[in-house]
Amino acid sequence: MTSKPVNFFKSIPLWVKVLGGVALAALLIALPIVYPKSYVMGVMCRIFMYMILAGSLNVINGYSGQFNIGHAGFYCIGAYTEAILATKLGLSFWIALPLGGVMAALIGLLVATPTLKLRGTYLAIVTLGFSEIIRLVALNWEGLTGGPIGIKGIPAPVFFGFKVTRSIHYYYIFLALAALFFFVTYRVINSRVGRAWMSIREDELAARSLGVETRFYKATNFMYGAFWAGIAGAAFAPYFKFIASDMFSLDEGFNILSMVIIGGQGTLLGPMVGSVIVNFLTEFLRPISQYRLVVYALLIIAMMWLRPQGLVGASNSILAAKKIGGKTGRGKRGALAPAGGK
């Protein structure tokens, strides 16, 4: 009861945190110079991209208590928007990138509006269906998306006349995007908007009685998460040079969700850690190919059992079962209830 992971983090003096942050930043910036192996760079690129994806899903699932498992759909929209704008209209990557995010946010609003009254499993089912619809549209709208063939030859971004082609270059793009995501989300979570999201997660009726306009905040929450998923997708398209609808299947959505759960919902750091762990596991387990999915499943079950709040002890999360304890009776239910337990 007394050991609180939050307090551990809070008890670290500020200068240690700042110093640690600076050291980490320097290490990440220097890594490609010291160790420019293209395989490692590729893995790092994926880690950063999934940090944005898992982080943005966490904003929805972890901070406002809505339950989205169709995050791959928003990711898909971002990727296709960038690919279509770049190949068909010849737009620069730097313009298409934010447009990918905006497009995903708009679709996010479209999904959020009719589902504002849904919560928990019901909302999950809608997002699940939505993700599949997006994938099927991408698969069947041959005129726009190339149908089953996908979109090939997505042009590389040009940075002040310098053509970004190798993964070492993309490393910096993804690193910058992940850092930007981390910073912006940190600010948002600690703002009025973030408080409103958390109050909705904790108790929607109480939030309304305090004057939180829940419909507005739930919709913006969905849009914010979708926006960053779109950004991640838009950055992924030119990096991979080729996209097809089967890259954005439900499995992808579950993959992102598992990172959030393993890392810890409702913490800023959790999904980052989750992304690192899951991506490293993917690389280590390459030799056993599809059996690695079994390992993921076992990992999630073990996590639910041993540490339901995720690796980075979710201080603010309803999943932090032990902190609330048996007194309110939420502890036991809390384990598998990203749905808000209502």
Added chain:
Amino acid sequence: MLDIENLSVNYGYVSALRGVDLHVGQGEIITLIGGNGAGKTTTLMSISNLIEKAEGRITFKGKDITGMAPHRIVKMGICHVPEGRRIFPSLSVRENLVAGTVGNTALKKADQARRFEEVYALFPRLRERMQQNGGSLSGGEQQMLAIARGLMMDPDLIMLDEPSLGLAPIIVEEIFELILKIKQKGKTILLIEQNAGMALQVADRGYVLVTGQITLGGTGKELLVNPEVRRAYLGM
């Protein structure tokens, strides 16, 4: 300050409130007493517009708020402390209080610090427990937190829904003392209680609600000695 005229609310075929008229004046403590299912909570919910009204008109500071969206009602200065405390259990006490300011967009960062001081002065125990999780507080402390959270938005009218619910008698007394202190700060209070004895002692005026209708009204002292009230609600 707050006027309710002919308010009726239905839950499906069941009518919960029938033609309720209620007046709350500036700086008063008004209490609404009644048994289970009399419609006390429903009255509050319809003031905050959290449920649909069948009939009636509600005005606050001369403005019609009958159909206003809940968040705009809060902005006008009405705060609703819901029944059963409903604090945010896994946010810290401080975060709970910050969440209370979200509804009032007029509050700036600097105001927030001032609000904190004011609220902590009223509830010194919350200052001690600032970093603790809301869910780890005792029942009485949670109730104080719920009231404090409502006060954070600096409302003119604060509506308390059964603040004594499930609390030990000594804590109930403490809560009622706090309610008097809040009144001294110039706030208007609409108090809903099953604990009629306590409520009538602090109230300026009271209303008795029986199955959706107001049957009696008067000053707190009048109601305390009213034989009907004494029999039905005070058990004497």
